[in-house]
Amino acid sequence: MQKVKFGILVFPGSNCDHDAHYAVSSVLNQEARFVWHKESSLGDVDVVVIPGGFSYGDYLRCGAIARFSPIMQDVVRFARAGGPVIGICNGFQILTEVGLLPGALLRNESLRFVCKDVYVRVEQAGARFTSACAPGEVLRIPIAHGEGRYVADAETLRRLEGEGRVVFRYVTPEGEAVPEANPNGSMNNIAGILNEGGNVLGLMPHPERACDPLLGNSDGQKVFQSLIQSFAVHETVHNLS
């Protein structure tokens, strides 16, 4: 099977870029390369990762400046053409700012930055990013953010829920989506959502931090493995036809 080529965007202030690179290349044995934000073309990549961090310091609204970086035009083109894009933490914030995902991420309800392991339930095991998970499976994945409270207007929420685009929800270790399990006050305990095409994922938890077994947790591998498998499926179909 051919290696999947991950393009990992680097904005000034990105700080999880190396983590994503390490997870997909060293742990999952795929190809990975950095794409500098001033470039105008993604080049030959299969997947775009918008990593976590504090692009441009996030002194304004998180992600509000990064969306104007030259590379983002090509990211939008890539996404509209159906290419898979995964935005983690600051990457999720950038995806909402650039309009590839609905809603917004506001300051945590506690008004404090929070870094800890949380539990998320896989709400859509059939999605491109979750096919390696069982329906309703609970994953332990860390979060690390000050502005991760997902909000959207009632109509958007209704659509997200109705169309099965809420892909991860904060839950207790036992899988209950209760307020105590919600680390930041997100509406409906939302931790991750998909775009309409199902090819763009934004999530606040950091799956790339939960890949290397040496660090005591490899639940995050499932997100990347799902994606990698989706290419294997494409390849198989292609070879058969």
Add this chain to the structure above:
Amino acid sequence: MNSSIGISEPQVTRELALDHGLTEEEYDRILEILGRTPTYTELGIYSVMWSEHCSYKNSIAVLKTLPRTGERLLVGAGEENAGLVDIGDGLAVAFKIESHNHPSAVEPYQGAATGVGGIMRDIFTMGARPIAGLNSLRFGTLDDPRARYLLKNVVRGIGDYGNSFGVPTVGGEIYFDACYRDNPLVNAMSVGIVRQGETARAIAAGVGNPVMIVGSATGRDGIHGATFASEEISEESESRRPSVQVGDPFTEKLLLEATLEAIRTGYVIGIQDMGAAGLTCSSMEMSAKGRVGMDLYVDKVPVRETGMSAYEIMLSESQERMLLVVQKGHEDDVRKVFEQWDLPATIIGYVKNGGRVTVYEDGQVKADVPAESLVLGGGAPVYVRETREPSYLKDVRNPDYLNFPEPEDYNSVFLDLLASPVIASKRWVWEQYDSMVRTNTVSTRGDAAVVRIKGTSKALSLCTDCNSRYVYLNPRRGGQIAVAEAARNVVCTGAIPIAITNCLNFGNPYDPEVYWQFKEAVAGIGEACRAFDTPVTGGNVSFYNESGSSAVYPTPVIGMLGLLNDVSGKMQAGFRAPGDHIFLLGTNRGDIGGSEYLRIRTGRISGDAPNLDLSHERRLQQLCLELIEKKLIQSAHDVSEGGVAVALAEACLWSDVANTGIQSGVELFGSVRADFWLYGETQSLIVISASPSAAADVLGLSRQRGVPCQSIGQVTDKGMVSIGGKISLRTQILREVYEQGLASALGE
């Protein structure tokens, strides 16, 4: 010379020199060095360079008594911005701890943030990539609103800076005592990795080579920050708020990436970050080290405010700046690297022969001074101050402190201990720090943090440690204990202690009693470092930690570097499996001097510091490492604040197995009073656990090595903690109290 002084500048007089914090004698020396009255800019330069903060004038003679050599040391203490330690595989660790106490006292958020920024720059200016941050904090007791305010904002400042900068904050410590109410201690430590042979030096060399300033523009913030750090906190300190710098972690992140890339070009001759005394300190130290001079043109320095004078530009402590000496002809190669990261890199002068640094503004000479005369190790003053054994020692050691009855209810006093902010979980704090970014953090739970080094099988074990109550009660032994406990902490993770950095926080050195504390504590640190073969690689001294008439407890914080050659051999502090046997390594003498238990029971910090026998401690630590290496034990946890009882509770709470508890026999205490055995803070004790099949071997090896090993019970999954027939509580209750203690004290 005088004709070149701008009309707006004050006339330099002896009085003005005294106002700048210089002494009569120091001013006389300046007159002698220059052979004339200094200009206003020169006066500013001398005053900051000869401030306590930059010159170490009252500490350096004592610091030189510390062991500062070892086969792993690649750079000696004080030679570069941080110590450099060989860890094999062609790699080295650069690490250092530094104080930012005074800025944090008046502006806790920015003070703490820039403390983190400053220490990170010290590391990456050497070409090392920071991989971990730690911090050691002291505040007043939390019933005081000021202490709560300082804690909340210091923590937010550390978090906001470190989180954005993208280096995980993996460990540290927090204590609360009334003596820190107005003068909190904020010590930040950074640890970086560099390939040997790829380090950069803080040196100027090569006549004609350009001098570049890179990073942020220069503003008026932080002027005289170094001088401010060299005086006591008082009611006027509030007016020093403008002396506190403002941090910009985003720019620091860019500066980090650009600096490491620039160093890799091979065209950077020397580089130093601008911390205390900004452009002055970096230019003077680099010149003095290279035995050269510089011409500096301050009107070339990018500024963020208009009308800044040479004096202000030379003394500004604006953050996120570096000074570089670059190979002539390759200015553009270096500039291009910084511009890629949107950072200006501007030539502001040139290296010249002769050892003088000449500062020009609009063509006029504003300062012309011999660099050597300004620096530590050169012409900066060196003093050895008068000492006197403090009078309080007799009072605190009066043995009547032992005259209080055994508790009626061992359970409730145990819960009081677990809820005490000194002992309770610091989760409220560390959850605000990104402890995982860069995916190297193997563990933060336990006695020390473990951070792996990608591309090798190695990991570093890191901690900070100082129980200042012990140092207050017995400075020499307290200094020894700080090192011994830090070493024990990394040993409990399976790491070999290899070197330390220290941050020595004391009161006014002109007070003979304070200076006695300082000399004694340093002597104790030196003795312990020799015993454990952990040389001092550098650090920082912070004097003048006083407010009103009283100094803080003498607080020499030790930052310990431990090395695990194989990360898979890492030991955990939490119990692992029901049925495992629990042992106590060492002899529990029931020392309660300076303990949190004594404070809770009597309201006093009294007695003598716990006993410590360095050779016994060394044997204990070597045994623990041997037990880990031979895979005979399942967990190891150091006994510290709250004593054996708290250590046992923590080992249950940190277990990955639900409902972990313990069941111990009733014959634990021997001739020691039960509460002193359980809650005293006897040194050289480690709680370990072993599977039943290994228990006999553990006892046997301990006997062979001459270290007492007391069997004290078994790990259970019954969710009860039962110790010695005195304590019997549900693990869940302990968890709630331990986890909620700090948040409750904060009113959250």
